[in-house]
Amino acid sequence: MSLALQLDDLSKTFPVGKPLFGPAKAHVRAVRPVTLQVETGETLGIVGESGCGKSTLARMLVGLLPPSTGEIKIEGHRLNNANPAEFGRSIQYVFQDPISSLNPRKSIRSILEVPLKRLHGMNAEARRARISEIFASVNLREEFLERYPHEFSGGQAQRIGIARALAANARIMVLDEPVSALDVSVQAQVLNLLARLKGEFGLTYLFISHDLAVVEAVSDRVAVMYFGAVVEVGKAEKIFAAPRHPYTNLLAGSAPVVGRPLTPPEAKGTELPDPLNPPPGCPFAPRCPKATEICRDVDPPLEQMGEDQFAACHHPLDA
Amino acid sequence: MTQFIKLLARNQLALAGGIILSIVVLVSILVPILPLQPPDVTNTADRFMAPFSEGHWLGTDHLGRDLLSRLLWGTRLSLAVGAAAAIVAAVIGSAIGIVAGYFGGTTDNVIMRGVDMLMAFPYILLALAIVAALGPGLMNALIAVAAVNIPFFARNIRGITVGIAHKEFVDAAKLAGKGHLTILTTEILPNVVPVIVIAMSTTIGWMILETAGLSFLGLGSQPPQADLGSMLGEARSALITNPHTSVVPGLMIFIIVMSINLLGDGVRDALDPRLRSGALSRPKPTTTVARQSSPPHGPGEGVLDIRELETQFHVGKRVFKAVNQVSLNIEPGECLGVIGESGSGKSVTALSVMGLVASPPGVITGGAVFHGGQDLVGARYSTLRRLRGDKVAYIFQDPLSTLHPLIRVGEQLAEAIRVHHPVGKAELRQRAIDLLNDVRIPNAESRVDSYPHEMSGGMRQRVAIAMALANEPEVIIADEPTTALDVTVQAQVLSLLDDLRREHNVAIMFITHDFGVVAQLCDRVAVMYGGQIVEQGTTDDILANPAHPYTRKLMECVPELGAGRRELAAIPGLPPAVDDLPPGCAFAPRCHKAQAECTKAPIEMTRGGGRAVRCLYPETKLVEEEPA
Ligand SMILES: Nc1ncnc2c1ncn2[C@@H]1O[C@H](COP(=O)(O)OP(=O)(O)O)[C@@H](O)[C@H]1O
Ligand code: SF4
Ligand code: SF4
Ligand SMILES: [Mg+2]
Numbered sequence: 001m002s003l004a005l006q007l008d009d010l011s012k013t014f015p016v017g018k019p020l021f022g023p024a025k026a027h028v029r030a031v032r033p034v035t036l037q038v039e040t041g042e043t044l045g046i047v048g049e050s051g052c053g054k055s056t057l058a059r060m061l062v063g064l065l066p067p068s069t070g071e072i073k074i075e076g077h078r079l080n081n082a083n084p085a086e087f088g089r090s091i092q093y094v095f096q097d098p099i100s101s102l103n104p105r106k107s108i109r110s111i112l113e114v115p116l117k118r119l120h121g122m123n124a125e126a127r128r129a130r131i132s133e134i135f136a137s138v139n140l141r142e143e144f145l146e147r148y149p150h151e152f153s154g155g156q157a158q159r160i161g162i163a164r165a166l167a168a169n170a171r172i173m174v175l176d177e178p179v180s181a182l183d184v185s186v187q188a189q190v191l192n193l194l195a196r197l198k199g200e201f202g203l204t205y206l207f208i209s210h211d212l213a214v215v216e217a218v219s220d221r222v223a224v225m226y227f228g229a230v231v232e233v234g235k236a237e238k239i240f241a242a243p244r245h246p247y248t249n250l251l252a253g254s255a256p257v258v259g260r261p262l263t264p265p266e267a268k269g270t271e272l273p274d275p276l277n278p279p280p281g282c283p284f285a286p287r288c289p290k291a292t293e294i295c296r297d298v299d300p301p302l303e304q305m306g307e308d309q310f311a312a313c314h315h316p317l318d319a
Numbered sequence: 320m321t322q323f324i325k326l327l328a329r330n331q332l333a334l335a336g337g338i339i340l341s342i343v344v345l346v347s348i349l350v351p352i353l354p355l356q357p358p359d360v361t362n363t364a365d366r367f368m369a370p371f372s373e374g375h376w377l378g379t380d381h382l383g384r385d386l387l388s389r390l391l392w393g394t395r396l397s398l399a400v401g402a403a404a405a406i407v408a409a410v411i412g413s414a415i416g417i418v419a420g421y422f423g424g425t426t427d428n429v430i431m432r433g434v435d436m437l438m439a440f441p442y443i444l445l446a447l448a449i450v451a452a453l454g455p456g457l458m459n460a461l462i463a464v465a466a467v468n469i470p471f472f473a474r475n476i477r478g479i480t481v482g483i484a485h486k487e488f489v490d491a492a493k494l495a496g497k498g499h500l501t502i503l504t505t506e507i508l509p510n511v512v513p514v515i516v517i518a519m520s521t522t523i524g525w526m527i528l529e530t531a532g533l534s535f536l537g538l539g540s541q542p543p544q545a546d547l548g549s550m551l552g553e554a555r556s557a558l559i560t561n562p563h564t565s566v567v568p569g570l571m572i573f574i575i576v577m578s579i580n581l582l583g584d585g586v587r588d589a590l591d592p593r594l595r596s597g598a599l600s601r602p603k604p605t606t607t608v609a610r611q612s613s614p615p616h617g618p619g620e621g622v623l624d625i626r627e628l629e630t631q632f633h634v635g636k637r638v639f640k641a642v643n644q645v646s647l648n649i650e651p652g653e654c655l656g657v658i659g660e661s662g663s664g665k666s667v668t669a670l671s672v673m674g675l676v677a678s679p680p681g682v683i684t685g686g687a688v689f690h691g692g693q694d695l696v697g698a699r700y701s702t703l704r705r706l707r708g709d710k711v712a713y714i715f716q717d718p719l720s721t722l723h724p725l726i727r728v729g730e731q732l733a734e735a736i737r738v739h740h741p742v743g744k745a746e747l748r749q750r751a752i753d754l755l756n757d758v759r760i761p762n763a764e765s766r767v768d769s770y771p772h773e774m775s776g777g778m779r780q781r782v783a784i785a786m787a788l789a790n791e792p793e794v795i796i797a798d799e800p801t802t803a804l805d806v807t808v809q810a811q812v813l814s815l816l817d818d819l820r821r822e823h824n825v826a827i828m829f830i831t832h833d834f835g836v837v838a839q840l841c842d843r844v845a846v847m848y849g850g851q852i853v854e855q856g857t858t859d860d861i862l863a864n865p866a867h868p869y870t871r872k873l874m875e876c877v878p879e880l881g882a883g884r885r886e887l888a889a890i891p892g893l894p895p896a897v898d899d900l901p902p903g904c905a906f907a908p909r910c911h912k913a914q915a916e917c918t919k920a921p922i923e924m925t926r927g928g929g930r931a932v933r934c935l936y937p938e939t940k941l942v943e944e945e946p947a
Contacts, residue, residue, distance in 0.1 A: 050805055062494060087494065088494045088495060095487040096487075097487055101487035101488050101490075101491050102491075103509075114492065114496070114497060115495040118496030119495065164495065168496075184877055186893065188878075188888060191889075192889055195886070211878075213880040216883065216884070217882070217883075219884065237884065240880055254807045254810035255806050255880050256813070256833060256838070257835055257839075257879060258879065259862075261839070262814050262840060263814065264814040272775075
């Protein structure tokens, strides 16, 4: 199996309170060093709560943010951060808010033309043909091409966003909460469309969501993030059924499930640590029911547990 | 565009300004071909002729030049210079603003500090200094006026650009291969042009005035060339003896500046999106009630009884039937779930109860809401205000919509109690602390003095719940209170609500789009689609055996944790627009069981075995109702 994506110690630190000249007063670590591989044709789900660094990670992968440390290899190559087009041809991004990802003053056709013209230098005739083809594959009628974004519902706008990503002809797609803004009945339509396109074009997906059930339904493997780090990685069908990390367990136990009685999840609080002043040791320790002395001192590394599961925990749960 | 012109024409002052300005502009354009006397030819024999003299309609000035001719040529020049200054200021200022706003960071900092420095000088002094440095002359006056107006454009446009530069479509353009320059000109610029136009239309009048001011001081147009300012300046010495030489250009300046400003204000208002949606018309304190037929009779069952409620939005000619014949009732201590997709009418139903739907455009056109034997629809404002927050309380998705950002949470809780129950200060504080304890906020004694922004989203939602509990209401209406929260926080808020209703025996109307949440919290559930309730019954019955095809399909769409990777069932099509509902069953266009019969007439509710369903071919047959 070839690798679509290889991340080594990728991290991102944002300066805060930077004066006009001179160094910043403090730093926020939005993503702590992440090492991950994504195989070609795979769907890797990424889950975690708001602010845990999912979007920051995704924006680094597509070249919209320069990483602070580490490197990204896309299909074996390191890409130049100064040249977004280089990223654009191999990896594309589908945004959470479908409406705001379309320029309100541009017709749908002119939005879809940009990647064809800029990334692939197609002439007008070739563009016309390609746009018709792509539009058909996302189940939209060609008459929509001359309309403007505000005339579309969320679900339709998201299909247009997907069509734009397809137009770049990239083989990897980062889907950042692609269905969170959609109604459930439309959500399923878009998810099924994504699954079909993946097979049709041989795509690799990075599927980011806060919705565990959605991620489980679409992913081959899932990575769980907490406070900027990947704390557990494993097969989609196993990771929530048999979590090794207490945080994954808390997430799985909190998702409302028909037929499970309402009990407050076992956790001491819901507060995240202060990102400006992160505690030493495991960042989950203040909320973790299994925390001990070592947890408060040493940040656990991601280690293999079982056949294809990795977790960063000193006292992992039983398989 | 036509809408813009309509809105503009509705503003009569702006219309008048527009007409006057058009006439002035038209005349100045036509000046070269009008049969006017040469403006600069002196004839001292005819000096200071009065208006309406033979051959000189407006008289002559101190050198015997024809005033009408000088006025029109001068107006032409003043307008041209003012417009040129406005365009120069707009182009340079907007370019600076766009660059600063788009690149942000240090670029933004350095540029905006420079702009701040320019703005720190008194405006007219700066213009004088620039002309002093460049030397007098019309061109230099133009440069000076443009220069002092650049900061205004730079600031305004920067503000707008910052908002746009963070929109996702800008990122998308980068990924589609566009460079910075192309993004600035093809993605950002089209979105800021309306703002530039507004800023220009509101400042061009002042720029004409400023140029006239410089010419008045002899720093702008040089003799013998006439512009309005220099005409005034030259007439200064004859102000008492021959006032018409001052009045004529003065009046013209007044007319131009007034008409431009009136039109400019009109343009600004017409382009304001809030005005378009009618939001600027002041909302009434309660929803307008215009019931077409006599309302159902009371006293109603349970603690809250909504009967055949109809709420509509009247926007122009369109009528949105947001809530259509909705009937719901809640017993004390019961939790009723209302589930449906966005736009199905859940929130409008909830807001109609206490007359909180914004009017205009909202109108309650039918039905009743009984609470304590009285019909709240059509109740006086004073009655509703007494009940709001006391007997019936709300929790919204965004806690900041009920919490004031600048007031400590303890004071807000105290205020909420004090409005309805006069209690002493010390007791109020203690009650506030008790409430925070009730909603399981740790360290309530110290948290009572926190501001909302010092708390996390989950904590704020708990404070909002505490606010709702403040007066021990009989009913809490919770509109998607956990939708914006993370799952771990949601689980805690849900179990808190569940405890509270058992401890305090409050009834909860819980609005959500999540079946998992309904299953865990609610005793009964009502499913809404296209403004109507399509199914109602106990949660257990409906989850086990949904009767309405929509309910069943909706449940199948929702992925549930623990089933592994799979294909999801989807409902084809889109939810209906409530201003254009299909005849008969609203779900028919998406229903796999639809028959011709379904689209003929509105579908009635079928009842039986404690359930109700609005479908001709339900998924399960309801138990026959026992004959009474
Ligand atoms: N430009 C920025 N400056 C400072 N902090 C940031 C910036 N962007 C994101 N962050 C911080 O990074 C963390 C992760 O954010 P994000 O990637 O948006 O998470 P998610 O996608 O999971 O919501 C958050 O704590 C957020 O406040
Ligand atoms: S390392 Fe310790 S504190 Fe962190 S998750 Fe594991 S048991 Fe809990
Ligand atoms: S009434 Fe007819 S169209 Fe409507 S839900 Fe029932 S079967 Fe479907
Ligand atoms: Mg995000």
